[in-house]
Amino acid sequence: xxxxxxxxxxxxxxxxKGKAEDQYQLARLxxxxxxxxKQDLAAAVKWYRKAAAQKHAxxxxxxxxxxxxxxxxxxxxxxxxxxxxxxADQGDARAQGYLGTCYATALGVKKNxxxxxxxxxKAAVGGDAESQSNLGLTYTVGGFGLPKxxxxxxxxxxAAADNAHAQxxxxxxxxxACASCGTPDASRGxxxxxxxxxxxxxxxxxxxxxKAHWKVHKADCGGRQACACHSCxxxxxxxxx
Numbered sequence: 001x002x003x004x005x006x007x008x009x010x011x012x013x014x015x016x017k018g019k020a021e022d023q024y025q026l027a028r029l030x031x032x033x034x035x036x037x038k039q040d041l042a043a044a045v046k047w048y049r050k051a052a053a054q055k056h057a058x059x060x061x062x063x064x065x066x067x068x069x070x071x072x073x074x075x076x077x078x079x080x081x082x083x084x085x086x087x088a089d090q091g092d093a094r095a096q097g098y099l100g101t102c103y104a105t106a107l108g109v110k111k112n113x114x115x116x117x118x119x120x121x122k123a124a125v126g127g128d129a130e131s132q133s134n135l136g137l138t139y140t141v142g143g144f145g146l147p148k149x150x151x152x153x154x155x156x157x158x159a160a161a162d163n164a165h166a167q168x169x170x171x172x173x174x175x176x177a178c179a180s181c182g183t184p185d186a187s188r189g190x191x192x193x194x195x196x197x198x199x200x201x202x203x204x205x206x207x208x209x210x211k212a213h214w215k216v217h218k219a220d221c222g223g224r225q226a227c228a229c230h231s232c233x234x235x236x237x238x239x240x241x
Contacts (some may be wrong), residue, residue: 004035004036007034007037009105010022010026014026014047018050018054020054023051026044027044027046027051027059027062028062029046030043031044040070041066042073045063045071048062048066051159057077057086057091057092058087060083060085060095061084061091061098063093064080064082064087068080068108077102080102080108080232082108084099084102088119092126092130093128094130096123096131097120097134100123101120103119104134113143114145117144119131121135132165132168133156133160134159135158136157136158136160138153138170172185173185178203179191179204180205180209180213181205183205186204187205188203189212210235215236
C-alpha cells in the first residue's frame, strides 16, 4: 500500500531535522496503521522514544503505555512508571492521573497512598476526568489517607461528569436514586435534607415513595425536631429536579 503525502512528509521531517513533534506524529501513524502505513508497533516505539528523548510529554506518555501493555516492546511496568513520571513532571494531566494510579495500585512503583492522592489532585485540577472520578469515589467511602467527605466527593464527581466521564455519570444517577424504591435519577428533590450518602438531597419518584419512606427518613434525620429539612415539615418543599 502506497503511503500518503502526509506520512511521507512526516517521515522525511522526523528523519531529517528530527523535530520531536514530527517524530511523535509519525509514531502515532505507525501505532494506528494510518495514512497508508502498515501498523508497526516496534516502529511506533522507536519514534516515540526519539521524541521522548527530546522531552515531548505526549511521546513520554505513549511510550509509558507501550511498556505497560507490552506493545512493540517487552512489558515493563517499572519503565512505564518512569516514563509517565517524566510526562507528569511536565504538567501533562493524563500522565499525572496515570502516575497517581500507579502509586495507588503499586504498578511499577512502591505503593504510596499520599503520592497517589497528590498526583490525582494535580491531574484533577488539570481537567483529567479519570482522576476527578477517582477522588470522588475515594471521598465517598474514605481511603488512601482521605476521610469520608460528602462535600468533596460531590465536587469531584460532578467535575468528572461535566467532563463526560461515563462512570461518574452513572454514579451520579445512582446517588440521585429514589430513597424509597431505588430508581436511578429520581425526578423529585427535597431541599435541605441530605440523602444517607450525604452526596445529594433526598429524592423520590413520587409522593407515594416519599410516604413509604417516611419512617426511615425520620429516623435518619433524628426526628422532626432534629431535622432542618423542609420535607419533614411540608410537601411544599418539593423542587424541580
